[in-house]
Amino acid sequence: MKARVDENLxxxxxxxxxxxxxxxxxxxxxxxxxxxxxxxxxxxxCREAMENCPTGAISIDE
Ligand code: SF4
Structure with a gap:
């Protein structure tokens, strides 16, 4: 699994x-x-963090 944060969001x-x-x-x-x-x-x-990010900045590659 890989995680990414969109810096713009x-x-x-x-x-x-x-x-x-x-x-x-x-x-x-x-x-x-x-x-x-x-x-x-x-x-x-990590999935929880993605689901709870208020701006949808986190994405996960399973
Ligand atoms: S939870 Fe907050 S700090 Fe983390 S990526 Fe989302 S907006 Fe940024």
């Missing part, structure tokens, strides 16, 4: 970082994905 709410800190990190108001591949044990949290 991210509003820096930190919701993704809270839902899945192993994958998302927010710095200077912008979320970034800090892993190349989402580890197996973070798949569920």
């Amino acid at each position: 991210c509003a820096g709410t930190r919701a993704c970082e809270q839902a899945c800190p192993a994958v998302f990190e927010v710095e200077d108001g912008l979320a970034r994905v800090k892993v190349d591949t989402v580890p197996e044990d973070s798949h569920e949290a």
Whole structure:
């Protein structure tokens, strides 16, 4: 699984970082994905982060 953040849509709410800190990190108001591949044990949290992003900035490649 791979995750991406659209920088043009991210509003820096930190919701993704809270839902899945192993994958998302927010710095200077912008979320970034800090892993190349989402580890197996973070798949569920990562999907949750995508579903809860208020601006739809997160996309996942399963
Ligand atoms: S939840 Fe969405 S809008 Fe908020 S920091 Fe993460 S990617 Fe950006």
